[in-house]
Amino acid sequence: PWPRGQDGPVPFVALAQFFRRDIPGLACGPGGADLVQLFRCPWVHGPYPDRRYTLRWRDAMRTERAERFLGTPPEAPLLRWEHELPEPCVLHPEEVDTYPWAEGHTLPASLIARIDAWDDARAAEHGPDAVSYQYDLSIPPGWRIGGCPTWASTGPMAIGCASCGSPMRLLLTADGYETDGGSHSWAPLEDRDPDLSGTESIPGSPSVARPTRLRFGRDQDLHVFVCPAEPGHAPRWVLA
Template identity: 75%
Template sequence: MTRTTPARPVSVEAVFPELAPYRGRTTRLHPRPGHPGRHDSHVGGPMLWPGGEPWPVCHEGHQHEAEGYVPDEIRSARAAGEWPRSRPWPGAGRPGEDGPVPFVGLAQFFLRDVPGLAAGPDGADLVQLFRCPFTHGPHLERRYRLRWRRAAETERAERFLAAPPEVPLLRWEHELPEPCVVHPEEVDTYPWAEDDTLPAALIARIDAWDDAQVAEHGSDAPSYQFDLSIPPGWRVGGFPSWASTGPMAIGCGSCAAPMRLLLTAGGEEMDAGSHSWVPLEDRDPSLQGKDSIRSGAAIAHPTRLRFGRDRDLHVFTCPADPGHPPRWVLS
């Protein structure tokens, strides 16, 4: 089934004609629980991974843990609509003390499926995203990894990995992604309005308009940041949202070139402020506004993943050389 973003509550460029030169495109991925295969673009499904290729592992030290969740028990509990039971951590409570920790495959996207997905090094047209399931250091940092591939070449492999290695316990239930199919949809977007992301005079006009909307319509009034600029959830390309950190200049660590946003992994597909972006197919047509949104985790939190404290993970790559190391920003 396709997913269709509703028309914006107001026409952005009718209110702010100055935004027309800044208009961009992003591809909303609209992940929803399903049964993707290894040859599909997805979140949380099986990776297209040749059988003879080593699975990525994290060799760093990890935080001590006291308890965790068995991956298969997480899956069973979700299928039953229940919460899994936590279990004491075996041994000394040090994840990976017996060896490297396998990364968790979070998502893979093919250029053929996702409009606007930038190509990788040497023309790679398949990108795969991984995360270490444990935290690092006193600031609980995370480790991510990208794997670029040429899809046609990889799909000719003689055999594929049947199941990736897993750790016995995961610290949090939300470390395990729910297998989701994606429903790519291109939409117009506009930059986050703060600091120097737009001209100061335009940002001032946007702020004044927001204030006037609240004064006239109350707490349910449309706002630029929540309703008119950047949609929530998983998306490819477009503009980064800076709700937690404020705008940041992201430069390549290898050549100092300004980096581009490859993709955004969102912890939530909607929240109290961004409900206007919920697709038409996820609404009851007999109702209006927030009341029309169908309930359930499959719509609000379909992937079950979280990034930081419900922030977005922005993955940036270098447009001058996609082979340069990516950068990861939680915002």
């Protein structure tokens, strides 16, 4: 994809690509497409300023057998901040169970009250390293396919398809941080200091906490929603 810059078209920055063969839960795209790619415009737009993204679905077999490829990958234009250009990473997908964000109408009010009481009791007994539902049990940090969205900065939102009104399904969550002090239980064992425990065992180095080097909004999650009724309908982007 090529957005228009002041001196002509500039390439979108490639953020991620996922194959359905690697992630069985990945929904098919239009026409049964099994490869999805996420791009971001290198420029910001509007008075706020806003980021613009694009989602491309492809047939993996046809893409891998293409007769022509670019000899030299397109170079991104000069960017203002380091976190605007992703650090190349290899993904190692791991399947985990996720549970809804406990706020608003995402769960019955009586169940949310029980979760809050359980969290308070754990915190009183174990202090800052206590396991909590929201950070340690419901939704892991980092990049995720499917599962439940986080609503830490906005509160729960109903996301409907702009074309047909169907409730949309979460396809992808992009997160600038793979771990933090509030969700330390998700940190891989190989990234921990074996001589320490709790939050102190997690190194604060960028290579561990922010391996992709990216940021979304003011350290928010970028949720990409798609229409389950018609994969060809436009996706929606939500920072939360």
